Amino acid sequence: MHIVVCWEIVNAPDRESWEVWNERLKEVIGAFQWVRPVRSVYVVTVQEDWQRLLIAHGLTRVSEQSSGMVRVLMSPTMIGGRYGGVLPKELWVELNQLTAQGQQLDHSQEQPTKDDHPVDHEDFDKESERKKSFWFIAAGGIILLVAFGALWSSMRMMGIV
Secondary structure, rough: OOOEEEEEEOOOOOHEEEEHHHHHHHHHHOOOEEEEOOOOOEEEOOOOOHHHHHHHHHHHHHHHOOOOOOOEEEEOOOOOOOOOOOOOOHHHHHHHEEEEOOOOOOOOOOOOOOOHHHHHHHHHHHHHHHHHHHHHHHHHHHHHHHHHHHHHHHHHEEEEE
C-alpha cells in the first residue's frame, strides 16, 4: 500500500527558512520508504491505514507550527496501480517497485509500528476522539436551538408568550 503526500511552503522569508520547514516535513516520512518523483511530491509506502494517520498527524503538526506557511495534501491509501507521466527512467523503476503491491524497495529498513511512536499515535487517537465529541455536541446543540426556536414561534403564534 502507498500514499501520495505533497506540500507547498509559501511566503518563506528566505531559502534557509524554506529548507528548515522542508526538512521538518521530510522527517515525518523519514521512517518510511519513499520516492520523490517531483519536488515536494512523495510516494510513501505504508503497511496499514494507521500509518497514514500517523503521517497525516505529523504533517499537520508541522503545518500548524508554521503559522500558515506550510500547505499539505495527502491521498487516500492505495494498493498497486500504475502512474503515468514523464520522469527519468531510474525514477520509474523506483516508483514502480515502491507501488507494487506488497513490495518494498529496501527490505533492510522495517516499517514503523504503533510501538515506535506510541505517544504520537495515542495523541492522534485522543485528538480524533476529541474532535468527534465536539462535532457531536455541536450538532446536538444546533438541533436543540432549532427545536426551541420552533417551539417558541409556535407558542408566540398561539399567544401563549
